[in-house]
Every structure is written in C-alpha cells, then in structure tokens.
Amino acid sequence: xxxxxxxxxxxxxxxxxxxxxxxxxxxxxxxxxxxxxxxxxxxxxxxxxxxxxxxxxxxxxxxxxxxxxxxxxxxxxxxxxxxxxxxxxxxxxxxxxxxxxxxxxxxxxxxxxxxxxxxxxxxxxxxxxxxxxxxxxxxxxxxxxxxxxxxxxxxxxxxxxxxxxxxxxxxxxxxxxxxxxxxxxxxxxxxxxxxxxxxxxxxxxxxxxxxxxxxxxxxxxxxxxxxxxxxxxxxxxxxxxxxxxxxxxxxxxxxxxxxxxxxxxxxxxxxxxxxxxxxxxxxxxxxxxxxxxxxxxxxxxxxxxxxxxxxxxxxxxxxxxxxxxxxxxxxxxxxxxxxxxxxxxxxxxxxxxxxxxxxxxxxx
Numbered sequence: 001x002x003x004x005x006x007x008x009x010x011x012x013x014x015x016x017x018x019x020x021x022x023x024x025x026x027x028x029x030x031x032x033x034x035x036x037x038x039x040x041x042x043x044x045x046x047x048x049x050x051x052x053x054x055x056x057x058x059x060x061x062x063x064x065x066x067x068x069x070x071x072x073x074x075x076x077x078x079x080x081x082x083x084x085x086x087x088x089x090x091x092x093x094x095x096x097x098x099x100x101x102x103x104x105x106x107x108x109x110x111x112x113x114x115x116x117x118x119x120x121x122x123x124x125x126x127x128x129x130x131x132x133x134x135x136x137x138x139x140x141x142x143x144x145x146x147x148x149x150x151x152x153x154x155x156x157x158x159x160x161x162x163x164x165x166x167x168x169x170x171x172x173x174x175x176x177x178x179x180x181x182x183x184x185x186x187x188x189x190x191x192x193x194x195x196x197x198x199x200x201x202x203x204x205x206x207x208x209x210x211x212x213x214x215x216x217x218x219x220x221x222x223x224x225x226x227x228x229x230x231x232x233x234x235x236x237x238x239x240x241x242x243x244x245x246x247x248x249x250x251x252x253x254x255x256x257x258x259x260x261x262x263x264x265x266x267x268x269x270x271x272x273x274x275x276x277x278x279x280x281x282x283x284x285x286x287x288x289x290x291x292x293x294x295x296x297x298x299x300x301x302x303x304x305x306x307x308x309x310x311x312x313x314x315x316x317x318x319x320x321x322x323x324x325x326x327x328x329x330x331x332x333x334x335x336x337x338x339x340x341x342x343x344x345x346x347x348x349x350x351x352x353x354x355x356x357x358x359x360x361x362x363x364x
Contacts, residue, residue: 002100002147007092011036013104015092018148020099020364029092033078036106042113053194056109056118075123075181076130090123099141100148101125102186110187117161119188124148124167126182133171133182133290135280139362143273146261149186149297150269154262156188157302164189164196165302167261172292174319174326184295188302196298200310207309213257215311218242228349231278236271238279240349245339247321247348248286250279253313259300261312274359279316281357287323 005017009032017023043058072079072087077097079087086093090103102124110119126145127137134142153165169184170177192200203214210217222228222239230250231238238252252275254268264272283291294317300307321327321342333339 002144002151004151009033009035009092009103013106014102016102016152017096017098018100018102018144018151019096020144023096027094027096029094031078031086031088031093033092034074034088034090034106040107042111042115043109043118044114045118051194054191058107058109060107073130073179073181075125075179075183077128091125097128098125099128100144102148102152105185110189117190119162119190120156120159120186121188122152122186124152124184124186126184130181133280134169135277135284135290137182137277138360139273139277140364142276143270143362146264146269146272150262150264152186153260153299153302156186157260157262159188160303161190162188162302164192165299166193166196167297169293169295171295172290172319174292175294177292192301199298200301203309213309213311215253215313216257219253219255227346230282230349230352231275233271233275235265235268236275238275240345240352242345244341244345244348246317246319246327247341247343248283248318248352250316250352251313252276252279252316253311257308258312259304259307259310260302261297261299263305263312270362276314277359278357279352281359282352282355283318285355285357286352287320289323291318291320293318 002018002020003022005023005027007015007029009015013036040060043056045054046057048055074089075091076089077091078089078093081087090106091098091101102122105121105123108121110121111117112120126134127141149167153167156162156165166187166189167184168187206214206217218241219237223237228240228242229237230240235255236252237255238250240249241251252272254264258264283293296315297312298315299312300310319326
C-alpha cells in the first residue's frame with residue numbers, strides 16, 4: 001500500500017508523489033519547480049481520411065528538452081548553484097524526496113485543455129536515482145511502480161471522456177529518448193488508437209467463435225508448447241509470441257483473465273515485478289550492454305472492467321537483432337505495416353532462457 005500526496009503547480013498541472021511511508025503532517029512543496037511557458041498551445045486532433053485515424057498536432061512539443069547536458073536533468077530534484085540559487089526542474093522543491101512521482105507532461109501529445117479535450121499525458125518517475133534503469137532497480141521499487149501504474153489507470157478511468165489508457169516506456173537513444181532519467185509515460189486517449197482498435201476487433205471475433213479471450217487462448221498455447229516461454233511463474237507468464245515482429249519481442253501477462261492492469265491482485269503485481277526484472281536483466285546480459293526497448297501496456301477499453309474478450313498484457317520491443325544490428329522499420333514495415341522477422345521466435349526464446357540473472361529479493 002503506497003501513500004499518496006497530490007498537489008497542483010501554478011500552471012495547473014498536477015504533481016503526485018508516492019511513498020511507502022506516510023508524508024509529514026502539513027507536507028507541501030516549498031517551490032513549484034518548472035512551469036509551463038505561457039506561449040504553450042494545447043494539441044488538437046486531425047482526422048486522416050485516407051487511413052481512418054486521428055493524428056495529434058502538438059506544435060509546442062518542439063520546445064521540449066532534448067538530451068540536456070549531463071549536469072542538468074529536468075526529472076531530478078532542483079540543483080543548488082554556487083550563488084545559493086537553484087536550477088529548477090520538474091520536481092517541486094520540498095523536504096521529502098519522492099520514491100515514485102507522476103506529473104502532467106509539460107509538452108503533451110494529448111491534453112484536457114484542448115478544444116475539444118483530446119486526452120491526457122502524464123510522466124511517471126520510476127526512481128529518484130538518475131543513473132539507474134528499471135532493470136537495475138530493486139524488486140520492491142518495481143513492485144511499487146506496478147502499484148503506481150494501477151493507481152493512475154484506476155484514477156484516469158474515472159473520466160468518462162477517456163476511452164483507452166496506455167502506460168509505456170521508451171528507453172535508449174535508439175528509440176528516440178530525450179531524457180535518460182528512469183521514467184515512463186501514460187497516454188490517455190479519447191478514442192481507441194488504430195493498433196489497439198485492430199487488436200480489440202480481432203479479439204472480439206475470436207470470442208464470438210470460441211467464447212474465450214484471445215490473450216488467454218494464446219497464453220494457454222504457449223504454456224502447452226513451452227518453446228517460446230521466457231518466464232513462467234505461478235501467476236505471470238512471459239513469452240516471445242508465435243508471430244513476433246521483433247527478434248526479441250516479449251509479451252508478459254497473467255494466467256488469470258484480467259482486462260485492466262488495476263485488476264491485478266497483490267500477488268500478481270508482486271510476481272509481475274519479478275518477471276519484469278528478470279526479463280530486463282536478461283536483455284542487458286544478452287549483448288553485454290543496456291538494451292533499449294519500448295515497453296507498452298495493452299489492455300481493454302478504459303471503462304470495460306468486465307471485458308470478456310481482451311486481456312491486459314505488456315509487450316516489449318527491443319530494436320536490436322544482433323549486438324551490432326538494429327531492426328529498422330524501413331520501406332515495407334513503415335509503408336505497409338507488414339513486418340518481416342529475420343529470426344525464429346523459438347530460437348530467440350531458448351537464447352534468453354539460458355541467460356542466468358540474479359534479481360535479488362524483496363525488501364520493503
């Protein structure tokens with residue numbers, strides 16, 4: 001159980017701080033840190049009639065920080081300067097360092113301030129440790145992050161205008177990351193984005209034919225065959241999918257049907273932390289360097305708590321196919337959406353299974 005403190009910056013953006021211990025009585029930030037420039041304009045959606053999908057036009061994102069100097073991180077606590085002043089960051093000045101924190105993105109791709117509102121974008125700080133990564137964090141920190149994901153998804157889903165909630169992480173310059181501090185994001189859409197809509201449609205068709213959730217069916221088949229399993233726990237399973245698009249793509253899900261991440265039990269959340277750390281450490285050991293990746297949560301529509309045909313899961317896409325070669329999305333993949341995988345998923349799963357890692361133990 002995490003304790004939570006919520007506060008609003010002068011520009012109206014929320015700051016939410018999480019801790020395992022209660023906050024001091026009358027706790028409040030001393031100074032707000034960075035605030036949004038007055039020149040900011042909210043994004044809006046435009047309809048692409050040829051593809052039947054929305055595009056976000058968010059011109060103010062051009063002003064967001066891009067790989068700032070190492071001595072300055074917008075996601076670390078503010079930095080004292082020799083003259084006694086401070087270099088402001090997104091983190092409000094206070095007498096309690098955050099363990100996990102969430103704030104509204106200063107330069108979002110979706111915003112409740114739009115006319116009409118288009119959604120919401122939040123940044124999640126995984127840890128106050130700047131030089132860490134999710135793979136390097138202790139199990140208890142990752143378990144706390146899972147609870148933060150659950151809390152934010154549950155809270156955002158209270159907004160009737162939100163249709164889909166998408167927690168994700170971009171890690172590594174190969175993916176296009178602009179800030180290296182360990183963090184992820186949540187995009188909350190006022191519509192189902194195209195890839196998710198396609199998955200939900202296929203899952204609904206599968207349910208009509210079989211009366212079973214598509215993700216449950218796929219997971220059962222993977223557990224039966226065993227060829228592509230990378231992690232098998234009592235409640236959490238991870239595997240390279242039969243039709244993987246990336247050589248080392250991994251999907252993580254629960255054995256029990258859970259449409260939304262906030263429906264995971266405490267024991268499932270705990271084992272998810274074990275699975276995530278195991279897999280991310282295997283990735284880092286694979287080629288001997290920290291593996292970049294995209295980590296994407298796919299789940300049911302925001303308010304569909306009883307969804308019978310779709311099931312929460314995480315998909316992880318590492319871009320490397322060998323230690324020296326990236327999996328570029330070139331002409332065919334980018335132009336048509338048709339992926340070509342240069343490897344056998346069964347061989348890549350076996351390769352990852354062989355890698356031994358020490359994930360440590362839980363300490364709270």
